[in-house]
Amino acid sequence: xxxxxxxxxxxxxxxxxxxxxxxxxxxxxxxxxxxxxxxxxxxxxxxxxxxxxxxxxxx
Amino acid sequence: xxxxxxxxxxxxxxxxxxxxxxxxxxxxxxxxxxxxxxxxxxxxxxxxxxxxxxxxxxxxxxxxxxxxxxxxxxxxxxxxxxxxxxxxxxxxxxxxxxxxxxxxxxxxxxxxxxxxxxxxxxxxxxxxxxxxxxxxxxxxxxxxxxxxxxxxxxxxxxxxxxxxxxxxxxxxxxxxxxxxxxxxxxxxxxxxxxxxxxxxxxxxxxxxxxxxxxxxxxxxxxxxxxxxxxxxxxxxxxxxxxxxxxxxxxxxxxxxxxxxxxxxxxxxxxxxxxxxxxxxxxxxxxxxxxxxxxxxxxxxxxxxxxxxxxxxxxxxxxxxxxxxxxxxxxxxxxxxxxxxxxxxxxxxxxxxxxxxxxxxxxxxxxxxxxxxxxxxxxxxxxxxxxxxxxxxxxxxxxxx
Numbered sequence: 081x082x083x084x085x086x087x088x089x090x091x092x093x094x095x096x097x098x099x100x101x102x103x104x105x106x107x108x109x110x111x112x113x114x115x116x117x118x119x120x121x122x123x124x125x126x127x128x129x130x131x132x133x134x135x136x137x138x139x
Numbered sequence: 140x141x142x143x144x145x146x147x148x149x150x151x152x153x154x155x156x157x158x159x160x161x162x163x164x165x166x167x168x169x170x171x172x173x174x175x176x177x178x179x180x181x182x183x184x185x186x187x188x189x190x191x192x193x194x195x196x197x198x199x200x201x202x203x204x205x206x207x208x209x210x211x212x213x214x215x216x217x218x219x220x221x222x223x224x225x226x227x228x229x230x231x232x233x234x235x236x237x238x239x240x241x242x243x244x245x246x247x248x249x250x251x252x253x254x255x256x257x258x259x260x261x262x263x264x265x266x267x268x269x270x271x272x273x274x275x276x277x278x279x280x281x282x283x284x285x286x287x288x289x290x291x292x293x294x295x296x297x298x299x300x301x302x303x304x305x306x307x308x309x310x311x312x313x314x315x316x317x318x319x320x321x322x323x324x325x326x327x328x329x330x331x332x333x334x335x336x337x338x339x340x341x342x343x344x345x346x347x348x349x350x351x352x353x354x355x356x357x358x359x360x361x362x363x364x365x366x367x368x369x370x371x372x373x374x375x376x377x378x379x380x381x382x383x384x385x386x387x388x389x390x391x392x393x394x395x396x397x398x399x400x401x402x403x404x405x406x407x408x409x410x411x412x413x414x415x416x417x418x419x420x421x422x423x424x425x426x427x428x429x430x431x432x433x434x435x436x437x438x439x440x441x442x443x444x445x446x447x448x449x450x451x452x453x454x455x456x457x458x459x460x461x462x463x464x465x466x467x468x469x470x471x472x473x474x475x476x477x478x479x480x481x482x483x484x485x486x487x488x489x490x491x492x493x494x495x496x497x498x499x500x501x502x503x504x505x506x507x508x509x510x511x512x513x514x515x516x517x518x519x520x521x522x523x524x525x526x527x528x529x530x531x532x533x534x535x536x537x538x539x
Binding site: 100106115117121130132133134136137138 | 225227228231233237238239253265267268270271272274275276278279283287290291293294297298301339
């Protein structure tokens with residue numbers, strides 16, 4: 081019989097519920113983008129905001 | 140470079156190079172074999188810099204690319220200096236929590252996994268929501284404590300990076316460099332659920348385990364990914380125009396890696412059942428995607444045997460190109476040059492090997508020269524070897 085390989089399961093802690101006003105998606109996230117994006121860039125908010133999330137996750 | 144190409148204006152040269160790729164893919168004898176430069180951070184060393192000097196300084200990176208293109212008459216470059224720019228993550232104070240890390244000699248990837256298998260469906264339900272509410276706070280311990288000033292600086296660096304991408308497209312355009320492939324019709328990279336699970340969500344180890352212990356959950360995720368991500372791409376392809384898009388050398392770019400850790404049954408049920416319809420759509424429309432078959436693909440060669448000539452191009456990594464040609468005489472091969480040869484042989488030996496590749500695999504089309512590994516480290520290649528190969532392939536005309 082093949083030996084059972086013991087593998088540690090990934091430990092994922094529940095995300096802390098915080099009072100950070102931007103913690104929710106999409107509401108809080110959009111509020112944050114409005115704070116950091118210049119006015120002229122906001123028409124591209126959906127695309128550029130999604131890319132920024134990707135850069136932070138994958139970068 | 141041949142005189143005829145030297146005398147072309149950049150736009151003309153770009154179109155000519157694109158045609159060379161399209162001819163090779165379609166198994167028409169091109170004027171000469173095109174060279175797809177699978178060259179990444181090695182360029183930095185060759186220009187006299189170290190990784191840390193170039194990765195966070197756009198001026199240095201731009202100079203690196205210009206020095207490279209002045210020295211080597213290559214037809215396509217996989218990286219035009221816009222990968223792995225760290226200014227954004229450093230502005231955000233990512234520290235050791237980043238996906239990538241770098242020092243003077245290396246850009247590497249930190250081990251990471253964003254998602255346990257029982258949350259995969261939550262991820263696919265809304266990827267951005269999962270990233271924002273779960274992945275980022277877990278990845279970055281002080282995510283909720285970042286001052287607004289940090290967010291603004293991060294945005295500014297992000298914007299500079301976008302501008303740098305535009306600038307580098309202009310810089311490489313001046314050298315007549317051809318464009319590899321468009322983004323997929325839905326924008327972004329074409330990816331599959333199992334590849335996303337391997338590269339980001341679960342990681343190699345946890346995907347291997349999940350494929351045995353949690354197969355049903357993994358399958359449910361891959362099905363959901365197919366519905367949400369792949370099927371809309373297929374619909375767009377089928378709605379679009381027939382034939383190759385001549386703005387690019389290939390009609391799509393895909394990366395396959397997870398076949399290396401799946402057994403045949405897992406490959407069929409978690410990968411091939413989604414990949415095949417996409418490839419058939421490209422075939423039906425007379426288009427040719429480039430698939431970077433990382434690791435090896437020979438164990439699944441039979442899956443690709445029935446595709447029409449001209450509808451598939453495999454960029455090989457560890458496979459023997461002669462063995463793939465025998466197994467898949469319908470598939471255009473990209474590759475042939477190894478880092479072992481480029482890093483250790485003499486220029487004459489490199490040229491003799493390149494000539495053998497072209498004469499035996501590419502004299503009637505179906506072959507594009509490239510490096511097997513992304514040239515990344517200092518010793519992956521000797522400059523005089525790459526110079527000799529580039530000079531040879533850019534001058535070696537094929538008999539029609």
